[in-house]
Amino acid sequence: MSESNVAEVLDTQPQHDLHGRYPKAQSVADFQRNLATVQQRIAGACARVGRSPQEVRLLPVSKTMDEASIRLAYAAGCRQLGENKPQEAHRKWQNLSDLTDVQWSVIGHLQTNKAKLVARFASEFQALDSLRLAEALDRRLQLEGRQLDVFVQVNTSGEASKYGLPPEAVADFIQALPQFPTLKVRGLMTLALLSAEGERVRTCFRLLRTLRDQLQADTPPGVSLNELSMGMSGDFEIAIEEGATVVRVGQAIFGARALPDSYYWPGGE
Numbered sequence: 001m002s003e004s005n006v007a008e009v010l011d012t013q014p015q016h017d018l019h020g021r022y023p024k025a026q027s028v029a030d031f032q033r034n035l036a037t038v039q040q041r042i043a044g045a046c047a048r049v050g051r052s053p054q055e056v057r058l059l060p061v062s063k064t065m066d067e068a069s070i071r072l073a074y075a076a077g078c079r080q081l082g083e084n085k086p087q088e089a090h091r092k093w094q095n096l097s098d099l100t101d102v103q104w105s106v107i108g109h110l111q112t113n114k115a116k117l118v119a120r121f122a123s124e125f126q127a128l129d130s131l132r133l134a135e136a137l138d139r140r141l142q143l144e145g146r147q148l149d150v151f152v153q154v155n156t157s158g159e160a161s162k163y164g165l166p167p168e169a170v171a172d173f174i175q176a177l178p179q180f181p182t183l184k185v186r187g188l189m190t191l192a193l194l195s196a197e198g199e200r201v202r203t204c205f206r207l208l209r210t211l212r213d214q215l216q217a218d219t220p221p222g223v224s225l226n227e228l229s230m231g232m233s234g235d236f237e238i239a240i241e242e243g244a245t246v247v248r249v250g251q252a253i254f255g256a257r258a259l260p261d262s263y264y265w266p267g268g269e
């Protein structure tokens with residue numbers, strides 16, 4: 001299949017079995033080509049709904065990828081990297097410390113006892129979902145003399161196994177966040193249902209945007225909800241059509257992962 005045909009298929013339905021579709025990127029040229037293809041897909045989705053591609057930030061997700069692979073991605077221009085697990089992210093940050101202009105984004109669930117790792121090196125944390133964690137991060141960030149951009153993770157799929165706050169709990173949660181001065185609240189994040197049915201996936205993204213629009217009428221001082229982080233390799237076009245400002249894309253850039261998604265998300269396939 002040509003790249004444009006792949007893009008057409010992906011436009012119309014979410015894809016979650018990405019093996020075969022995305023071979024492992026093994027050279028700087030592979031990464032450049034994959035990044036260009038993803039940018040084209042972003043532009044295509046934006047065009048369909050009259051948005052500018054400049055409103056959408058592409059966050060490359062390097063989880064499970066080894067350091068050699070990350071260096072190729074860097075050479076191809078990646079300066080932000082998303083990682084799901086705090087220890088893996090911290091290890092890569094240490095081993096790649098010569099790449100001084102890389103910004104690390106932790107996008108996966110964080111236990112309170114790992115807050116100190118994230119406070120040390122991350123620029124962004126996208127999975128904030130408890131006040132206990134907010135407090136632990138804030139305390140550690142103060143000790144480090146650092147700040148952190150954060151996204152509040154919302155469970156829009158209704159799956160009990162997914163992380164994130166239930167939508168009805170987000171308003172009170174947001175009101176409590178100004179007490180943590182090192183946390184710079186940028187917006188909301190979600191993972192859609194892993195489903196081949198585009199309309200069910202779209203419902204999750206639409207719920208996040210609608211919730212954000214409602215909350216924006218009453219955001220406390222210092223809190224911004226401008227950003228919506230939603231969409232990954234299999235569904236980011238739908239997310240962009242529904243208002244995503246950040247898309248988190250791993251396999252379409254790095255190649256399919258060996259491990260199943262259930263390793264990252266409870267209840268995943």
Ligand SMILES: *Cc1c(COP(=O)(O)O)cnc(C)c1O
Pocket residue numbers: 061063084107108191231232233234248249250251252264
């Ligand atoms: C792995 C991951 C992604 C990216 O998924 P791909 O299928 O590799 O694009 C996005 N968001 C989160 C939270 C992830 O853990």
